[in-house]
Amino acid sequence: xxxxxxxxxxxxxxxxxxxxxxxxxxxxxxxxxxxxxxxxxxxxxxxxxxxxxxxxxxxxxxxxxxxxxxxxxxxxxxxxxxxxxxxxxxxxxxxxxxxxxxxxxxxxxxxxxxxxxxxxxxxxxxxxxxxxxxxxxxxxxxxxxxxxxx
Amino acid sequence: xxxxxxxxxxxxxxxxxxxxxxxxxxxxxxxxxxxxxxxxxxxxxxxxxxxxxxxxxxxxxxxxxxxxxxxxxxxxxxxxxxxxxxxxxxxxxxxxxxxxxxxxxxxxxxxxxxxxxxxxxxxxxxxxxxxxxxxxxxxxxxxxxxxxxxxxxxxxxxxxxxxxxxxxxxxxxxxxxxxxxxxxxxxxxxxxxxxxxxxxxxxxxxxxxxxxxxxxxxxxxxxxxxxxxxxxxxxxxxxxxxxxxxxxxxxxxxxxxxxxxxxxxxxxxxxxxxxxxxxxxxxxxxxxxxxxxxxxxxxxxxxxxxxxxxxxxxxxxxxxxxxxxxxxxxxxxxxxxxxxxxxxxxxxxxxxxxxxxxxxxxxxxxxxxxxxxxxxxxxxxxxxxxxxxxxxx
Ligand SMILES: [Zn+2]
Numbered sequence: 001x002x003x004x005x006x007x008x009x010x011x012x013x014x015x016x017x018x019x020x021x022x023x024x025x026x027x028x029x030x031x032x033x034x035x036x037x038x039x040x041x042x043x044x045x046x047x048x049x050x051x052x053x054x055x056x057x058x059x060x061x062x063x064x065x066x067x068x069x070x071x072x073x074x075x076x077x078x079x080x081x082x083x084x085x086x087x088x089x090x091x092x093x094x095x096x097x098x099x100x101x102x103x104x105x106x107x108x109x110x111x112x113x114x115x116x117x118x119x120x121x122x123x124x125x126x127x128x129x130x131x132x133x134x135x136x137x138x139x140x141x142x143x144x145x146x147x148x149x150x
Numbered sequence: 151x152x153x154x155x156x157x158x159x160x161x162x163x164x165x166x167x168x169x170x171x172x173x174x175x176x177x178x179x180x181x182x183x184x185x186x187x188x189x190x191x192x193x194x195x196x197x198x199x200x201x202x203x204x205x206x207x208x209x210x211x212x213x214x215x216x217x218x219x220x221x222x223x224x225x226x227x228x229x230x231x232x233x234x235x236x237x238x239x240x241x242x243x244x245x246x247x248x249x250x251x252x253x254x255x256x257x258x259x260x261x262x263x264x265x266x267x268x269x270x271x272x273x274x275x276x277x278x279x280x281x282x283x284x285x286x287x288x289x290x291x292x293x294x295x296x297x298x299x300x301x302x303x304x305x306x307x308x309x310x311x312x313x314x315x316x317x318x319x320x321x322x323x324x325x326x327x328x329x330x331x332x333x334x335x336x337x338x339x340x341x342x343x344x345x346x347x348x349x350x351x352x353x354x355x356x357x358x359x360x361x362x363x364x365x366x367x368x369x370x371x372x373x374x375x376x377x378x379x380x381x382x383x384x385x386x387x388x389x390x391x392x393x394x395x396x397x398x399x400x401x402x403x404x405x406x407x408x409x410x411x412x413x414x415x416x417x418x419x420x421x422x423x424x425x426x427x428x429x430x431x432x433x434x435x436x437x438x439x440x441x442x443x444x445x446x447x448x449x450x451x452x453x454x455x456x457x458x459x460x461x462x463x464x465x466x467x468x469x470x471x472x473x474x475x476x477x478x479x480x481x482x483x484x485x486x487x488x489x490x491x492x493x494x495x496x497x498x499x500x501x502x503x504x505x506x507x508x509x510x511x512x513x514x515x516x517x518x519x520x521x522x523x524x525x526x527x528x529x530x531x532x533x534x535x536x537x538x539x540x541x542x543x
Contacts, residue, residue, distance in 0.1 A: 009286070010277060027411075033396075034409035037283075045413055046395055065400075066304070068296035068348045074288040077271065090289060090348075092297050092400055099410030101400045103289060103297075112349045117304035128287065138287065 005134030013037060014125065014139060015057050021125045022057035023102065023139055029054055034098040058102070060123040061144055062095040067106070067115045079129040089114075091141040093121045107142035120144040153249045153429070154384040156374040157511075157541070158367045159187025160504035163261065165331040165362035165491045172205045175363030175497070176216045176261035183257070187367035188377075192223050194367070195253030198244040199229045200236035200260030200496035212496065213240075216259050226253060233531030234443065235390065236260060237364070237499030238539055242388045244368050254373040260496035261363030281403040292356050292446070294402045296348035299448035303350065306463040308451065310350050312470070314341035316447035317354050317489055319475045324486020326516040329501075331360050332490045355447040360492030364500040366507070383510040385503075387426035387540035393418040402532060419456035422536030423528060430540040434458035437480065438522040439509050441502035443529040444487040453528050454482060457538075481519045484509060499537050502527035506541040 008014055015024040025036040028043040030050035036058060043050040073085040089106035106115070107124055121141045128138035161182025163175035176199075184191055197220075199213030208215040213229040226247065230239035237260045244256035276282040302308040318338055324330040336354065344353040374380045396408035398415030427433060434457055442453035451465035459480060460468050468474050474482040485491070485505040488498070506525035508514045529537040 010283060031412040033412045036406045037280075044395055044408065047413065066297040066301040068293055068300060068350075069346075070288050070290065070293065071346045071348060074285060074290050076273075077275070077282055077286045078288045079286070088288065090293055090297075097411070099396070099415070100407050101398075102406045103284075103287075103293075103400060104405075105287060117301065 007134060007136055009128040009136035009138045014137070017057050020060060021123060021139065022060050023123065025056050025058045025098070026053040027056045028052070034058065034100060036100065036102060059095045059097050062093040062121055064115060064117055064119040064121050065092040065094040065101050066117060067091045067112060069112050081129050091115065091121060093141050105138065105140045107140045110142055114143065153245065154386050155245050155248050155368045155370060156379065156382045156384050157503070157507045158189060158255075158369055158374065158377075158379055158382055159183040159185070160507040161186060161365045162329040162501060162504055163363035164329045165360040165494060167264075167266070167331075168361045170263065170361070172202055172209065172261040172263040172361070172363070173215055173219045175263075175361060176212070176259050176365070177219045179261065179363035179365035179497075180216060180220060180257055180259050183365040183367045189255055189367050191220050194225050194255050194257045196226045196228070196244060196247045196256040198240040198247075198256055198258045199227070200240040200500065201229050201231040202262045202496045203231070204265065205263055212260070232390070232535035232537070233533060234493070234495055234529055235499055235531030235535035235537035236496045237501075237503075238388060238529065238537030239390050239535075241366065241368070241385070241500065241503065241539065242390050245385060245388060248368065248370045255367065255369040257365060257367055258500060259363070259365040260500045262494040262496050263361050264359040264494065280405065284403050284405055289405070290348070291402060292348035292351060294400070295356060295446035295449055296351045297400065298452060299351055299446060300349075302448055302451060306466065308448070308466045310342070311338060312451070312466040313351065313355050313447040314338045315469055316444065316450050317341050319469070320444065320483050320487045320489035323476060323484050323517060324490025327486050327490065330486045330490040331492050351446055351448065357445050357488035358492035360494045362491065362494035362497045362501070364497040364504050366500060366503060381543070383507050383541050383543045385539060386432070386542045387429035387538070389422055389425035389536055389538040391422045391425055391536035392534045394421055417456065418534070418536065419452060419530060422530065423457050423526070423538040426526070426538040426540045430542065432524060432540070436524050437526050439484060439506065439519045439525045440480065440482045441485060441487070441505050441525070441527045442482060443498075444483060444489055445493070447489070450482060450487065457526060457528055476517060476519055484514065484517045484519055499527065499529045499539075502529065503539050503541065506539075510541055510543040
């Protein structure tokens, strides 16, 4: 069996530091506001008129702000992965340093029953879908394993 | 109060899935509003349309489309688009025109024909469009409503039964509204037996999309007086606010909130009514009746708190005590709300004001909120469009 080829499902959303996946954001060099997805045009802080940004990996852990699931198969451009459809959980995770909440699917095998508001979560990558070209990967959230670092 | 305009008449085409051209609903609503106002179409100096993006070019220029359908008579025209808040912007445009002394009577009008099923993004690969990106990941509109609902459960102890009770209440209200699409009463059990769409929300917690049309005839205080209609309800405040950075609630269609690293957090739903209260010179404690945008059952509870009608976290207690049903101390969505109408985007914010007009002029029939003198609407359109209207008599 040949190893599946891996590509990002969305260009420019993910990066890696020390072998660990991170969301790729940007940060205004003048006021320190973070952006995800990346922004490199105009800072949206009304007190700042900077146009200067640096790319930054975002915190890969945070607290679960809220959660839900997609009980029915979402419409296109969502690409179905299982037949018959299986619901997946969705998390909204609050990143402390960035002061922002980021949405994402939950890792394979995580159901709403496994989640609780306030739970520490960490970011992983998994396939969003697979096709003839291999796996298209995306960030997903899962409850942090006990003792895992950020 | 010098900018207050009067409502002389309101009209609707019943909501439904009729599949006809949106102009048909708009003209029906306009003629009903003009008849109630006892104003001839020829006397309207300004037609303010709310646009629809789903009905081709005539929808983009809705104001002119309706003017032509009613018969060109030379009126000034405007078309507003602000997603779900389009109707409030159309109303604000009419108020500005009247306040500027450029017209005496205006017709505000919105109508829509919706496709069947889920609202979905345009076709094609468009990774630069946040709406496309979130659908690719499988994040639909109910995802956002469900995240807010779950958050209420965690913070305030709200339950699925509370959410179901919102539906039961609104269904009881809407059953008495001939303009509502769904006029059937439901029990908590009916809601509990509907399938989960986005946990914790079930199918009956989430609103549908509908065809419909709504219109208002509004005028200056002088015109109302000249017609002997100075006691008709007045529009005392309209907010069409944008958010304040950093907006700390994750909003459709975004994947993330603003960052609060350099600015303090703000809640858009809580700041958007402020301008309307300020214009009206009243506070939430003065409100007798509210029409809020219940895209989901749980969202109605959020709105009550965001408008300041009750303390943060206490909306479910008001609901459980029956305070928000007709006959309670502050009826919410006496029309039946989106639960009974389904959303007809450009018509919906106008429809909310139509209901307040009927409530405040004691024309609401079986839905009448006794003694209502002050009403408020709230609604939020995609991409940062607030809408809040205060009506008084
Ligand atoms: Zn900045």
